Amino acid sequence: MIEVLLGEVGRRINDRWLTRALGPGLLWCAVAAFAVLPGRKAVFDVHGAALAAADALDHLKDRVSLAVVVGSLVVAAAAAAAVCAQAAGRVARHVWLGSWPGPAGRVAVAVTARRRAAAVRRIAAQRRVVPAVYLPARPTWIGDRIRLADDRVAAQYGLRLGLIWPRLWLLLGADGRTDVMQARDRLDRAVTSAGWAVLHLALTPWWWPAALLGATLGAVSWWRARSAAGLFADIVEASVDLRHRNLVAELGFPVEEGRPVPPSTAAAVNDLLHKGASGHGHEARTGAESEPTS
Template sequence: MSGLLDAIGGKLAERWVALLALPGILFLGTAWAAHVLGAGRPFDAARLLREVERLAGWTDGHGAAGVLLVLVALLLLAVVPGLVVQLLAHGVRLLWLGPWPGGTGERLVRRRRVRRARADERVAEHIRRYEAGGDPAELAAAHAAEARRDGISLVPPARPTRMGDRIHALEHRVGEYYGVPFVTLWPRLWLAAPEPDRAEIRAAAASFDAAARLSAWGQLYVLLAAATWWWPALIAGAVVMAAAWRTGRERLFVLADLADALVDLRMRSVARAAGLPVPPGPVAPVTWEELDLLLRRRR
């Protein structure tokens, strides 16, 4: 038991250092530089060096105790921005995935629906021309138009962002094809999945969460720039937020694709575990209807 607790404590310490301490120390250092320099001379290295020398003189005057005090204070203070980032990351996920409260989200959804409907019309037009004349160029144009339409959303939009609609498309497809709500099915699928499959899902989800935290750090640097008028922090924060958004979108799409594949590969296992006979080959829709009824009774 002591060995297990030591291992858990070691992993918690590693996560604390990786998620809170190191980024927090970097942010504290940037905040100190922004406070010292301000907006007038944002890259005055000589002034920074004078402040560092003054701090070094103070620690020298207090000996080892002064150095230890500074290190302990730095580590404790580094936790504060890390905890703020954890809260901001939750808001980032809500912003990326939706739905948004108020009318702004609804207006964006309507606009995206119009864009997708127009893209769908172009697909249908190319298909009609191909069916009428058999021109291979029209078929290629139809495939290109389909890719542009799916780039907007795989299904008619219901969220204000592409990321939110990718999750909505997953839920929509599972509900339409299998007739079982995704939110009801997912816990059973997770328990029925082998550990390698779950590890892939965990890794993709962790990557998406890391991108959300990175965006939250970017927001913190933007707030720092607003508080100190040190404009380099604004540029750094904007660049970090843009990179985090792009990375988060890519990783969310990977996560949704993995979840989609897990549904297709493990639905039979869920049905068998629920006591339904599932023969080899194509599964009749009535089997999924029976599974839906069975899961509804158990809720």
């Protein structure tokens, strides 16, 4: 459900990759050039770096063809760095969402168990009763928060979010779609920032302050991702709260004014959207959790 929900909204976001990637890419190239600068005499030898840059510019002076080639190479290097940052960001996204494959899956199970036990102790101390489905089921808070969007909708309305969301999107007004896309866009920005943090950490062997820069950027990215994930899940749930009755009616099922959708109707809606496949719960959810094609 997590991947399909994020992917479904991501398809609707305009491609602004170049304008967003070029600036951070050029900044990373500048840091990388400073890190490997042969004439640097100290860790923060800004004066030496400035002299080296001035010498390079003097060398390119009155050599238009060479300047064009060098400029093109710098832009290409920035674009390549941006591609690497996006790839690293996708790995960070899977980590944040709790999708830990292979041997890391055993670690995920152990971390999830500890988070669940801690939540049970905290709830017991507060003398509260919480449905089991609301307890941690993933190793990360971000993964659980987005997962809960599906479970909360199912608990309240009996509808499977992975099934109704593509149809519900068609019923959202322009303002509603914009709110959802902006929240998803904030999450994408945090993911990309995490990728740049990894690239800055990669410069540590040549320039140790890059580790501080990368660690700081990674921490900020994680904090932004938590905030963005919470906002995204809240807006998705709000969209369902406001529009699910319209969707049920548009699909041809009776909806009584002022009364909730009956469980039998919700089950029929799930079955219809799942094209009659048996089992409204597990199978529908398994199909929704497949990796999107885009």
